[in-house]
Amino acid sequence: MKSIKVAIAGPRGRMGREAVILVHQTEHFELVAVIDRKYDGKDLAELDGFSGIHAPIYTDIERCFQETKPDVLIDLTTPESGKYHTELALQYGVRPVVGTTGFTEDDIERLTKLAEEKGLGAIIAPNFAIGAILMMKFAQMAAKYFHDVEIIELHHDQKLDAPSGTAVKTAQLIADIRPPKKQGHPDEKETLQGARGAEYDGIRIHSVRLPGFVAHQEVIFGGNGQALAIRHDSFHRGSFMSGVKLSVETVMKLQTLVYGLEHIIE
Ligand SMILES: NC(=O)C1=CN([C@@H]2O[C@H](COP(=O)(O)OP(=O)(O)OC[C@H]3O[C@@H](n4cnc5c(N)ncnc54)[C@H](OP(=O)(O)O)[C@@H]3O)[C@@H](O)[C@H]2O)C=CC1
Numbered sequence: 430m431k432s433i434k435v436a437i438a439g440p441r442g443r444m445g446r447e448a449v450i451l452v453h454q455t456e457h458f459e460l461v462a463v464i465d466r467k468y469d470g471k472d473l474a475e476l477d478g479f480s481g482i483h484a485p486i487y488t489d490i491e492r493c494f495q496e497t498k499p500d501v502l503i504d505l506t507t508p509e510s511g512k513y514h515t516e517l518a519l520q521y522g523v524r525p526v527v528g529t530t531g532f533t534e535d536d537i538e539r540l541t542k543l544a545e546e547k548g549l550g551a552i553i554a555p556n557f558a559i560g561a562i563l564m565m566k567f568a569q570m571a572a573k574y575f576h577d578v579e580i581i582e583l584h585h586d587q588k589l590d591a592p593s594g595t596a597v598k599t600a601q602l603i604a605d606i607r608p609p610k611k612q613g614h615p616d617e618k619e620t621l622q623g624a625r626g627a628e629y630d631g632i633r634i635h636s637v638r639l640p641g642f643v644a645h646q647e648v649i650f651g652g653n654g655q656a657l658a659i660r661h662d663s664f665h666r667g668s669f670m671s672g673v674k675l676s677v678e679t680v681m682k683l684q685t686l687v688y689g690l691e692h693i694i695e
């Protein structure tokens with residue numbers, strides 16, 4: 430099998446480090462470059478924790494694309510950088526696999542159009558863990574029968590975006606099949622602002638940020654005399670890597686942008 434040339438943005442991050450090791454260890458992937466905010470011109474192997482993993486470091490992503498011509502960009506950075514990198518990747522004919530969260534519906538729409546114009550595959554995956562995809566799918570199934578639902582997502586306290594991309598995606602999947610519904614008492618009032626959480630199409634989302642946590646979510650349905658809770662826990666970031674690998678392989682066969690791994694897992 431011809432190897433897929435991969436560049437990774439955010440290699441020193443919690444996810445980026447795992448992705449570097451995954452790409453390095455996968456026989457049919459080749460790590461051709463990394464995009465970092467520092468260390469321009471150095472070899473990745475010179476940095477702590479990357480001994481023996483050689484790849485040129487670029488701070489300028491356009492120069493990186495011009496000089497190393499990757500097939501795929503894996504982006505694991507921040508919402509602002511992630512959007513900028515994804516757009517540039519498509520402009521340069523590089524297929525983006527985006528784990529970075531914090532993209533709005535408008536962002537997804539704009540990038541979908543751009544991918545279509547360029548005839549390029551792209552994947553934006555709010556969650557790469559198979560268990561999280563199943564949690565979202567099961568929640569969507571349950572919403573057909575239980576129309577009252579709230580989402581609690583729990584993450585480490587270094588997370589920049591709230592609510593999580595997974596929580597937003599879960600709410601979108603539920604809203605796709607649930608009739609519109611205003612939940613709770615029609616006259617309810619918050620005596621402390623934010624007490625009822627964020628709202629997506631009538632679905633309340635509560636974001637917990639605590640040290641010690643990685644990535645967790647519970648979708649709670651309430652019905653007549655019963656409740657159903659669907660929970661997923663990522664205890665470490667290895668949980669996301671099989672989804673990253675599948676996305677890099679799959680994006681090479683796509684001509685459009687796919688938002689959510691539920692569209693590509695069988
Ligand atoms: N889809 C999924 O399954 C998952 C998605 N995520 C998402 O992935 C993203 C990264 O998460 P995480 O690894 O925990 O975050 P970290 O903060 O640990 O890592 C982000 C890294 O991106 C770097 N960075 C920021 N801007 C740029 C830029 N312009 N160019 C190059 N590098 C840049 C940062 O560099 P510096 O240190 O210099 O600031 C940092 O090293 C988040 O959006 C998170 O929500 C996380 C887990 C799973």
Ligand SMILES: O=C(O)C1=N[C@H](C(=O)O)C[C@H](O)C1
Binds near residue numbers: 555588589594
């Ligand atoms: O920042 C994280 O850690 C995670 N971010 C993603 C999200 O926002 O849903 C995926 C996972 O929950 C971990």
